[in-house]
Amino acid sequence: MEEVRYWQEEIETLARQELKALQLKRFRKRMAYVYKHSPMYKKKYDDAGIRPDDIRTIEDIRNVPFTMKEELRESQAEHPPWGDFMCVPPEEGVRVFQTTGTTGIPVKVLLNKKDWTVHFYDQFMHFMYGYGMNTSDILFVPFGYGLYIAWWGFQAALEQAGVMIVPGGAQSSQDRVKNILEWDATVVCGTPTYLLHLGETARSMGLSLPDSKVKIVAAAGEPGANVPATKAAIEELYGAKCYDDIGSSEISNFGFECIVQKGTHVIESMFYAECLDPDTLDPVGPGEVGELVLSNLCTESMPLLRYRMKDLVRFNRDKCDCGRTFLRLDGGILGRSDDMFQFAGVNIFPSGIENLIRQKAEFSSEYQIVVPRLGSGKRMKIRVEPASDQISETEMSQAVQEFIETFKYRITVTPDVEIAKVGELPRFELKAKRLIRE
Numbered sequence: 001m002e003e004v005r006y007w008q009e010e011i012e013t014l015a016r017q018e019l020k021a022l023q024l025k026r027f028r029k030r031m032a033y034v035y036k037h038s039p040m041y042k043k044k045y046d047d048a049g050i051r052p053d054d055i056r057t058i059e060d061i062r063n064v065p066f067t068m069k070e071e072l073r074e075s076q077a078e079h080p081p082w083g084d085f086m087c088v089p090p091e092e093g094v095r096v097f098q099t100t101g102t103t104g105i106p107v108k109v110l111l112n113k114k115d116w117t118v119h120f121y122d123q124f125m126h127f128m129y130g131y132g133m134n135t136s137d138i139l140f141v142p143f144g145y146g147l148y149i150a151w152w153g154f155q156a157a158l159e160q161a162g163v164m165i166v167p168g169g170a171q172s173s174q175d176r177v178k179n180i181l182e183w184d185a186t187v188v189c190g191t192p193t194y195l196l197h198l199g200e201t202a203r204s205m206g207l208s209l210p211d212s213k214v215k216i217v218a219a220a221g222e223p224g225a226n227v228p229a230t231k232a233a234i235e236e237l238y239g240a241k242c243y244d245d246i247g248s249s250e251i252s253n254f255g256f257e258c259i260v261q262k263g264t265h266v267i268e269s270m271f272y273a274e275c276l277d278p279d280t281l282d283p284v285g286p287g288e289v290g291e292l293v294l295s296n297l298c299t300e301s302m303p304l305l306r307y308r309m310k311d312l313v314r315f316n317r318d319k320c321d322c323g324r325t326f327l328r329l330d331g332g333i334l335g336r337s338d339d340m341f342q343f344a345g346v347n348i349f350p351s352g353i354e355n356l357i358r359q360k361a362e363f364s365s366e367y368q369i370v371v372p373r374l375g376s377g378k379r380m381k382i383r384v385e386p387a388s389d390q391i392s393e394t395e396m397s398q399a400v401q402e403f404i405e406t407f408k409y410r411i412t413v414t415p416d417v418e419i420a421k422v423g424e425l426p427r428f429e430l431k432a433k434r435l436i437r438e
């Protein structure tokens with residue numbers, strides 16, 4: 001195995017008790033800070049009759065009210081443009097972003113200089129060292145920058161650390177492939193969907209990424225790096241290790257996969273993480289699926305406390321083979337609690353279906369899941385397309401039959417499968433939207 005590298009070895013390997021003590025101290029400090037600087041938090045805590053001094057043990061954090069994305073939207077609608085949850089004046093801001101708006105009106109995000117150059121930097125150093133990167137690496141960023149946060153922070157932090165950056169914005173996928181090879185990139189980043197597309201583009205051009213210098217692929221923006229079949233497909237296309245990168249515009253960058261590749265670590269020195277039953281909001285037992293709730297322990301501009309991420313995860317607090325004690329999310333983000341759907345009495349995660357689709361070499365990596373209205377009597381429909389024109393109709397229908405059998409066995413529901421033409425299903429550069437509810 002490659003050598004494990006740490007950014008802050010002492011903190012990353014702290015015993016659980018000491019880590020909890022550090023988190024409690026930092027949580028209390030952040031809570032006092034937002035109470036003092038943000039009218040939204042002051043009102044929220046006054047209404048709940050809770051003060052930062054009431055938090056004496058880590059369990060007391062459960063009494064602190066949640067923060068919801070909807071509140072951030074409302075706050076910005078009522079107090080435009082920044083809302084009343086910001087803790088610094090806008091003049092201090094050096095970077096602004098907005099959320100993708102996949103689930104509603106985008107939320108504006110502001111970072112002051114310390115958040116951008118110290119806290120973001122720290123977060124991404126955990127990622128960089130976790131991935132086993134060093135300053136002689138060359139990062140290719142196949143992304144055109146806009147208001148969305150993706151890769152801005154990663155690039156800036158790595159640049160600050162001394163990694164060479166090759167900008168890959170405003171280029172076709174073909175040109176990006178050529179530039180990865182021409183500039184000897186060792187690391188490529190992207191969403192799992194786009195990374196697959198880029199890797200397939202290289203293949204169709206007759207160019208071999210596995211023979212290139214690329215050794216690390218960082219995947220973010222959607223579950224995928226931890227969907228086994230997707231990870232395997234990316235690793236095969238690039239001949240490289242694919243590591244998960246998790247963050248969100250509002251809460252910043254909290255999860256990275258280490259070289260052991262057994263779950264995604266949460267930077268627990270900078271975030272306090274809880275895994276709660278989405279209905280009762282009580283903590284779930286170890287290894288059980290629950291909703292991720294996060295608190296910023298360090299940021300200054302807009303710390304979020306007990307922020308409901310609406311992501312479903314499974315905690316693993318066993319010490320990792322890399323030596324880190326930071327908890328791991330087994331299987332990364334399993335899905336959005338908004339995306340999980342019930343069908344025929346079964347809880348179904350789109351990522352579980354994706355895993356089955358991407359195990360079939362005859363299918364391309366694109367798909368759609370059409371969920372009929374409850375009580376319509378219709379079956380769930382999966383749209384797939386052939387991986388290329390080379391797949392014959394017989395091969396495709398054989399693959400579909402096998403797929404339906406596996407689906408019935410694994411998901412316990414029988415789907416209808418519709419075969420689209422090669423390249424017919426929509427492609428996504430940012431967050432993919434493949435779940436359609438009728």
Ligand SMILES: [Zn+2]
Binds near residue numbers: 258320322323324
């Ligand atoms: Zn690890």
